Amino acid sequence: MRARAKTLEKILGQSWTIERELADALAIAKKLRDDSTSRLISSVLAAIMIAWIGLPIVAIIWIGAVVLNEILDRIALRRLAQETAPTHSRLFPYFINIFAGPTIWCAVVMVLVWTGNGANFFLAIAILTGTLIHAFVFYADSRLQTVVAAAPVLVTTSLTIAYVITYSSIPYSEKFIIVCAMITVTAYLMAAGVQNIRTHEALSDLVAQTTEIAETDPLTGLQNRRAFLQSVNTWLQSQPNTCILFVDLDRFKPINDEYGHAVGDQVLTVIADRLRSSVGTRNVARLGGDEFAVLLSFDDRERQLEHYIAQLHVNVTAAIPSEVGNVIIGASIGYAIFGEDGSTVSELLVAADAAMRRVKSDHGNPARFDVAVDGARLKSSALEVAFERALENGQLVAALQPIARARGCEIVAYELLARWQNSGLGHDPSPTEFVPVAEKLGLLDRLLLTTLNQCLPSIRNSHTNLAINISPSQLNSDGFLDRLQATLESHGVPNDRIELEITEQIAIRNLERNIARLKDAKDNGFKIVLDDFGTGYSSLSMLDALPLDKVKLDRSFVLRARSGPRTRHVLGATIRLVSDLDLECCVEGIEDEATAILVSSYGCSLIQGYWIGCPEVVTTRPGVISAPTDLERPAA
Numbered sequence: 074m075r076a077r078a079k080t081l082e083k084i085l086g087q088s089w090t091i092e093r094e095l096a097d098a099l100a101i102a103k104k105l106r107d108d109s110t111s112r113l114i115s116s117v118l119a120a121i122m123i124a125w126i127g128l129p130i131v132a133i134i135w136i137g138a139v140v141l142n143e144i145l146d147r148i149a150l151r152r153l154a155q156e157t158a159p160t161h162s163r164l165f166p167y168f169i170n171i172f173a174g175p176t177i178w179c180a181v182v183m184v185l186v187w188t189g190n191g192a193n194f195f196l197a198i199a200i201l202t203g204t205l206i207h208a209f210v211f212y213a214d215s216r217l218q219t220v221v222a223a224a225p226v227l228v229t230t231s232l233t234i235a236y237v238i239t240y241s242s243i244p245y246s247e248k249f250i251i252v253c254a255m256i257t258v259t260a261y262l263m264a265a266g267v268q269n270i271r272t273h274e275a276l277s278d279l280v281a282q283t284t285e286i287a288e289t290d291p292l293t294g295l296q297n298r299r300a301f302l303q304s305v306n307t308w309l310q311s312q313p314n315t316c317i318l319f320v321d322l323d324r325f326k327p328i329n330d331e332y333g334h335a336v337g338d339q340v341l342t343v344i345a346d347r348l349r350s351s352v353g354t355r356n357v358a359r360l361g362g363d364e365f366a367v368l369l370s371f372d373d374r375e376r377q378l379e380h381y382i383a384q385l386h387v388n389v390t391a392a393i394p395s396e397v398g399n400v401i402i403g404a405s406i407g408y409a410i411f412g413e414d415g416s417t418v419s420e421l422l423v424a425a426d427a428a429m430r431r432v433k434s435d436h437g438n439p440a441r442f443d444v445a446v447d448g449a450r451l452k453s454s455a456l457e458v459a460f461e462r463a464l465e466n467g468q469l470v471a472a473l474q475p476i477a478r479a480r481g482c483e484i485v486a487y488e489l490l491a492r493w494q495n496s497g498l499g500h501d502p503s504p505t506e507f508v509p510v511a512e513k514l515g516l517l518d519r520l521l522l523t524t525l526n527q528c529l530p531s532i533r534n535s536h537t538n539l540a541i542n543i544s545p546s547q548l549n550s551d552g553f554l555d556r557l558q559a560t561l562e563s564h565g566v567p568n569d570r571i572e573l574e575i576t577e578q579i580a581i582r583n584l585e586r587n588i589a590r591l592k593d594a595k596d597n598g599f600k601i602v603l604d605d606f607g608t609g610y611s612s613l614s615m616l617d618a619l620p621l622d623k624v625k626l627d628r629s630f631v632l633r634a635r636s637g638p639r640t641r642h643v644l645g646a647t648i649r650l651v652s653d654l655d656l657e658c659c660v661e662g663i664e665d666e667a668t669a670i671l672v673s674s675y676g677c678s679l680i681q682g683y684w685i686g687c688p689e690v691v692t693t694r695p696g697v698i699s700a701p702t703d704l705e706r707p708a709a
């Protein structure tokens with residue numbers, strides 16, 4: 074049995090698999106199809122010659138057989154391309170076909186040889202040589218196919234040699250020369266064929282190795298995300314009973330930090346093995362860090378699926394023996410079912426990820442995606458993917474909204490607001506939706522630099538200031554001010570024309586450090602503005618603690634002021650308080666003339682809102698800021 078397996082391995086090659094044979098067959102079949110015209114032309118030429126040398130019936134029968142073979146060729150190729158059929162049944166008609174082709178050519182060779190006529194004999198030898206070349210050159214991608222295609226030709230060559238030696242009336246000396254010549258040509262072509270096959274195999278091994286390196290995670294040997302998406306997509310086309318699991322380990326980071334990377338690596342390797350060997354698992358990928366994706370298939374959803382997943386959970390969370398003793402690790406698992414929770418692998422993965430995040434926050438058992446509960450999470454992760462791409466594709470653009478003097482309405486500054494255009498999503502997300510996403514992805518700086526580069530040329534050519542929104546994480550990041558200054562410098566805009574709008578959020582953590590950074594910024598010429606004052610937990614002590622130049626009262630002040638004299642009084646008192654602290658005061662959300670007059674009468678120096686001007690996307694023509702001109706302004 075083993076000896077047979079060894080012989081088979083020798084014939085087929087060490088890395089032979091039926092899938093690889095199929096891939097080779099598909100590649101060769103394409104060449105065969107492209108070559109069909111030249112095959113038909115040479116068949117017709119050969120048929121004319123056969124008829125010419127006095128065998129018209131043979132020529133007709135033979136050309137009929139060739140045409141029939143070409144038709145079968147098409148049928149075999151169609152079957153070969155049928156992705157849903159089992160592999161062996163795709164290959165079988167193809168092999169019959171590549172055996173039948175040379176057999177038909179060999180049949181005519183035998184007929185020509187048996188006539189005993191010298192001219193016929195030479196034509197037979199020419200056809201035989203051509204067929205040999207075809208078999209050894211054309212099918213060299215696969216040993217099996219070369220053997221199948223060359224077998225009838227080699228048998229015919231042997232029979233022809235036997236005929237020459239035993240039956241023909243040729244003199245011995247000539248027999249000797251003919252036989253030697255035939256053996257030499259055949260041996261030469263066989264050697265060339267073997268060489269061809271070896272070269273091809275070495276090349277495809279090399280390709281397989283490089284593909285494997287590009288597609289696998291070096292630590293666990295699992296597929297990476299890209300390879301997983303690709304292979305699962307193919308799988309989904311033929312296997313509907315499929316489910317994708319998103320597995321995220323719990324407490325992995327502390328273990329890695331406490332016991333070191335060697336133990337961390339050991340844990341990941343063991344988990345990978347356990348996932349791979351769980352019942353129902355078809356494919357596993359390491360998506361990154363301590364995240365894994367599992368492709369699970371099942372026959373009976375009601376009885377098997379939950380059981381498989383529960384079993385996998387138990388396997389993964391069992392104690393892991395390591396050099397520091399048993400390590401216990403948890404796993405949060407979310408899953409999504411093909412056809413119900415998504416129809417592509419990306420959709421399933423996003424849904425399973427959303428379910429996993431719910432499980433993680435609830436410290437719960439594996440759970441299936443539920444659109445009612447996980448919808449919001451799903452939305453945010455889809456937004457994350459889309460945002461990153463949009464930033465790269467230039468879909469995030471700068472818009473400027475004017476800020477004017479309350480008396481006279483002269484525009485003194487613009488606020489930079491980001492806009493996401495042509496998102497291709499249901500609606501273009503607003504900054505309140507995508508700014509938190511950008512912050513989570515650490516892309517706020519890139520967003521700011523992108524939009525700054527778009528609007529600074531216009532700002533440089535005007536006399537106005539520019540207000541930019543800065544998040545606490547940006548302020549805290551190393552080198553932020555340097556990067557900002559470098560960008561301003563590259564556009565020739567001095568720091569003292571820039572206002573940094575911060576919110577009270579910066580007081581939540583590291584207040585001392587944030588104050589120091591703001592002082593630093595102020596020393597470098599930037600103006601500091603407290604934005605959205607009046608929302609959240611406005612504390613008056615903030616006005617004192619921060620090195621401010623200006624305070625912007627939130628739109629909600631204006632909204633509340635409409636409801637009665639008491640709230641109007643609060644607005645007036647706040648404006649006066651800000652002025653008493655020697656800070657400039659700007660009121661946001663001014664949507665009509667009456668409100669503008671009201672806040673101006675309270676002593677507010679600056680106003681911003683749709684009545685002054687809406688945020689306008691910056692045009693690509695530097696120097697042009699679309700200022701609102703068609704609005705009625707309050708009297709100076």
Ligand code: C2E
Nearest residue numbers: 490491503504505508542543544662663664681682683688
């Ligand atoms: P914000 O800094 O308070 O900006 C003012 C917001 O109020 C803007 O909304 C603006 O379009 C809106 N607005 C201005 N005038 C009126 C008005 O008269 N009536 C009403 N109803 N709304 C008015 P937007 O552009 O949607 O931005 C929302 C928030 O997103 C901003 O609030 C800001 O905190 C943040 N944001 C926007 N762009 C950026 C950015 O590029 N970077 C950062 N970090 N945050 C940004």
Ligand code: CA
Nearest residue numbers: 488542574604
């Ligand atoms: Ca702002």
Ligand code: CA
Nearest residue numbers: 604605625661
């Ligand atoms: Ca604001």
